[in-house]
Amino acid sequence: MGIARSAALAWMFAGGIGLAGIAPVQAQTLTLAVASAPTSVDPHYHNLAPNNSLAYHIFGKLVNTDATARPQPGLALSWKAIDPTTWEFKLRPGVKFHDGAAFTGDDVAYTIARVPTVKNSPGSFLLYTRSVTDVQVVDPLTVRMKTRAVTPLLPIDLSQVYILPKGLGAEPSIEDFNSLKHAIGTGAFRITSFQSGDRAELVRNDAFWGAKPHWERVVYRMIPNDSARTSALLAGDVDFIEAVPTSDLANLRRDKRVALSEAVSLRFAYVLLDRSRKGAQPFVSGPNGEKLDKSPFEDVRVRRALSMSINREAIVDRVMEGAAVPTGQFLAQGNYSHVPDIGVLKYDPAGARKLLAEAGFPNGFRITLHGPNDRYVNDEKVIQAIGQMWSRIGVQTKVDAITWPSFIGRASKQEFSAFFVAWGTSTGEASNPLRALIHTFDASKGFGSANRARYSNPALDAIIERATAITNDDEREVVLMEATRMAMADVAMMTLYQQKNVWGMKPNLRYVARADEATHAADVTVAK
Amino acid sequence: MTTWMLRRLIQAVFVMLAMTVIVFIGVNVIGDPVEILISPEADQAERARAVIALGLDKPLWEQYWRFLLGAVQGDLGRSFVFNEPALKLIATRMPATLELALTAVLLSIVIGIPLGLYAGLKPDSVTGRMIMGTSILGFSLPTFWVGLMMIMVFAVQLGWLPSTGRGETAELFGVQWSFLTADGLAHMAMPAFNLALGNIALVLRLTRAGVRENLPMDYVKFARAKGISPNRVVFVHVLKNIMIPIVTVVGLEIGGLIAFAVVTESVFAWPGMGKLIIDSINVLDRPVIVAYLMMIVFLFIIINLLVDLLYTVLDPRVRLETKE
Numbered sequence A: 001m002g003i004a005r006s007a008a009l010a011w012m013f014a015g016g017i018g019l020a021g022i023a024p025v026q027a028q029t030l031t032l033a034v035a036s037a038p039t040s041v042d043p044h045y046h047n048l049a050p051n052n053s054l055a056y057h058i059f060g061k062l063v064n065t066d067a068t069a070r071p072q073p074g075l076a077l078s079w080k081a082i083d084p085t086t087w088e089f090k091l092r093p094g095v096k097f098h099d100g101a102a103f104t105g106d107d108v109a110y111t112i113a114r115v116p117t118v119k120n121s122p123g124s125f126l127l128y129t130r131s132v133t134d135v136q137v138v139d140p141l142t143v144r145m146k147t148r149a150v151t152p153l154l155p156i157d158l159s160q161v162y163i164l165p166k167g168l169g170a171e172p173s174i175e176d177f178n179s180l181k182h183a184i185g186t187g188a189f190r191i192t193s194f195q196s197g198d199r200a201e202l203v204r205n206d207a208f209w210g211a212k213p214h215w216e217r218v219v220y221r222m223i224p225n226d227s228a229r230t231s232a233l234l235a236g237d238v239d240f241i242e243a244v245p246t247s248d249l250a251n252l253r254r255d256k257r258v259a260l261s262e263a264v265s266l267r268f269a270y271v272l273l274d275r276s277r278k279g280a281q282p283f284v285s286g287p288n289g290e291k292l293d294k295s296p297f298e299d300v301r302v303r304r305a306l307s308m309s310i311n312r313e314a315i316v317d318r319v320m321e322g323a324a325v326p327t328g329q330f331l332a333q334g335n336y337s338h339v340p341d342i343g344v345l346k347y348d349p350a351g352a353r354k355l356l357a358e359a360g361f362p363n364g365f366r367i368t369l370h371g372p373n374d375r376y377v378n379d380e381k382v383i384q385a386i387g388q389m390w391s392r393i394g395v396q397t398k399v400d401a402i403t404w405p406s407f408i409g410r411a412s413k414q415e416f417s418a419f420f421v422a423w424g425t426s427t428g429e430a431s432n433p434l435r436a437l438i439h440t441f442d443a444s445k446g447f448g449s450a451n452r453a454r455y456s457n458p459a460l461d462a463i464i465e466r467a468t469a470i471t472n473d474d475e476r477e478v479v480l481m482e483a484t485r486m487a488m489a490d491v492a493m494m495t496l497y498q499q500k501n502v503w504g505m506k507p508n509l510r511y512v513a514r515a516d517e518a519t520h521a522a523d524v525t526v527a528k
Numbered sequence B: 001m002t003t004w005m006l007r008r009l010i011q012a013v014f015v016m017l018a019m020t021v022i023v024f025i026g027v028n029v030i031g032d033p034v035e036i037l038i039s040p041e042a043d044q045a046e047r048a049r050a051v052i053a054l055g056l057d058k059p060l061w062e063q064y065w066r067f068l069l070g071a072v073q074g075d076l077g078r079s080f081v082f083n084e085p086a087l088k089l090i091a092t093r094m095p096a097t098l099e100l101a102l103t104a105v106l107l108s109i110v111i112g113i114p115l116g117l118y119a120g121l122k123p124d125s126v127t128g129r130m131i132m133g134t135s136i137l138g139f140s141l142p143t144f145w146v147g148l149m150m151i152m153v154f155a156v157q158l159g160w161l162p163s164t165g166r167g168e169t170a171e172l173f174g175v176q177w178s179f180l181t182a183d184g185l186a187h188m189a190m191p192a193f194n195l196a197l198g199n200i201a202l203v204l205r206l207t208r209a210g211v212r213e214n215l216p217m218d219y220v221k222f223a224r225a226k227g228i229s230p231n232r233v234v235f236v237h238v239l240k241n242i243m244i245p246i247v248t249v250v251g252l253e254i255g256g257l258i259a260f261a262v263v264t265e266s267v268f269a270w271p272g273m274g275k276l277i278i279d280s281i282n283v284l285d286r287p288v289i290v291a292y293l294m295m296i297v298f299l300f301i302i303i304n305l306l307v308d309l310l311y312t313v314l315d316p317r318v319r320l321e322t323k324e
Helices: A003-021 A049-058 A105-117 A154-158 A174-178 A226-235 A246-254 A300-308 A312-319 A349-358 A379-392 A404-412 A431-438 A458-467 A473-489 B002-030 B033-037 B044-053 B060-072 B086-121 B126-140 B143-157 B182-214 B218-226 B230-260 B262-267 B273-282 B286-314
Strands: A029-034 A063-065 A071-073 A076-083 A086-091 A132-139 A142-147 A189-195 A199-204 A217-222 A259-273 A324-326 A366-372 A396-402 A418-424 A494-505 A509-511 A524-526 B170-172 B175-177
Touching: A029 A226, A049 A189, A049 A199, A049 A217, A063 A154, A071 A076, A086 A105, A086 A154, A105 A132, A105 A142, A226 A246, A226 A494, A226 B143, A226 B262, A246 A259, A259 A300, A259 A379, A259 A509, A300 A349, A300 A494, A312 A324, A312 A379, A312 A494, A366 A379, A366 A404, A379 A396, A379 A418, A396 A404, A404 A418, A404 B002, A404 B033, A418 A431, A431 A458, A431 A473, A458 A473, A494 A509, B002 B060, B002 B286, B033 B044, B086 B126, B086 B175, B086 B182, B086 B230, B086 B262, B086 B273, B086 B286, B126 B182, B143 B182, B143 B262, B182 B230, B182 B262, B218 B230, B230 B273, B230 B286, B262 B273, B273 B286
Parallel strands: A029 A217, A366 A396, A366 A418
Antiparallel strands: A063 A071, A076 A086, A086 A142, A132 A142, A189 A199, A199 A217, A259 A418, A259 A494, A324 A494, A509 A524, B170 B175
């Protein structure tokens, strides 16, 4: 045929493919792309967010969490503490595993017993089941768990543990899960293929006990590179992505090919000042470089001045491009144990200078701020911004952004004077950061495990310990709020902002954005 | 010949051993794998348990000794991250990288040599000059940028090719390959070209230089005087003489492409070994790092061996070892 005609056909063909690229989602297959690859299909192997995300599709939990991280009935319909060290769970009837076996209390007992036996786990789920000393199956739908000490948060801890069928036998190996032989759960989907680092394929479980998902088939792709993931959505190769990079947010908000869904995350960023030394700080010196014999951070006025001089709104607006919310505490508004009367610290550089002068530093001092450069969203840029803000009030700041493996090793050995990190409050309540970050480091009791700056306030410790032993939710909330107020007043840490979790999808899809960063294919719906 | 090969293989073993020592010491110095892998909420008891589970509580020399004992039995350790044998992990990802790297090498030979020949035979023509000018772009443009640009143009705007990932695979000799399916080829087009770009430029310029060097030589004049057809002069005689440097470079490049196609694999989300190694380095997954580097050392040695053998085929004057 003539050149003109074949050229015209070629253009139509290309145009057709181009249009197909932005066509709305057809049929019932959802292709989504996640930002980190799960390391295994075994739900008990590694307590890692991508592993837990994939496991949610295939396996079930006694207690689920909703979009604001509050507990909801899952495989357990209700639970209550029948005495201080015993929790009773009433299980949901009529639930079947993918292989047809009925779900009963025996499976719960099997699961709790299996968790400690997982070999070579770099991050075990024992953390959540350790307090359970005995699981009693009273009847097929009632389970009683005895705990070592008062454990008010056992239901929340169990919201991280996926239930396996007892038919898997003595010690199901990780290879059996990765080959899908033992990947049998009660979830909304069955897994039909798993290629580590590339993709997994899920098909709908028509015998699922809950709301039937819209999707017959889910292609669960793993695309860690931010630009590649966004391009895949724009090109139409995937229908739904998580963790939209902040640098693309401004453009994507205007782009008609993409719809966004945002929620305030449970993850917050903060700066810590070293409290492990009262004497000279390794990265602090006087305004002219002279040695300082005393750590300036012991004085609450210095800590408050440093916190006041950080313009949180500017960081959120310019560095995070609106993908964050300034904060003065651990949790955002609307979360359990959020303290309404603590607002965001007002940006006041003049006031900060005055406080510094009062504390004996009229000419400021020199400091080096450390942080990771490849771990958290915009971590490098945020610490540079803080460095500039501190320098404006006379605290000449050098900034050192280090790769994560090196940074976290050194931070854990108290090698830094000031550093930036973030924390995800996975349980959705303040007891989590209070226990792990604020309480004095105490290996024997397991408190302060992530308290790398070694902040220590015995009065506050007592309140925290009291709070973690209260089973009644309302009473506990009051004490948690009191502890939070005390921690923030004493500037135990400088909280900066809560991140926002952003999901991107084709314009005809909807997703209720979650605070815990998890992507659940079953919750992706088609707009009517 | 046999003594030569044996000597080479023994050298290989020593180099591999030296590599393992360097990696063990290096990884130990950078940081702590447990700190990276463990959940941030894990308390001190959990951290201690993880350290013991990964065998990191023992002194370094004892960890190395256990590694050597396992290595002679073929067990290079289990990945800290995946808890699968490190060798098996690498073997499952290898086909993806192999087919990408070999396609890139094929592209660089198929595109580079003809273009280089043309540029060498007609250096002052417009096409010849254009080829040389474009080749500069080939090795100076950064790979990740070119990759992202290709995705933007061909996948997002034109929609001709899929943006990321590996396509459907079909089985051959018990392994899944994606070049056997049309969908697989469509997915491989951009990453392979991206990877090949630098090499095409390299091979092109080498070929041209070789042609320019050989054309004025006496044997070419003699061949022409003898009446041999110009095609035969170029494609049989000149080509054979310029092959040695090209084979050396291509050999080196194959090893480099297989080992370090990290950037292309990251940009195109290609599930290969390159991504595995960079991720393993980031989380200090020592067993995988050691196993991978040992394999790469072995690969480079084998490639060098093959290149040396190829020399004797290409140039009968080359002797592998001097005869006493």
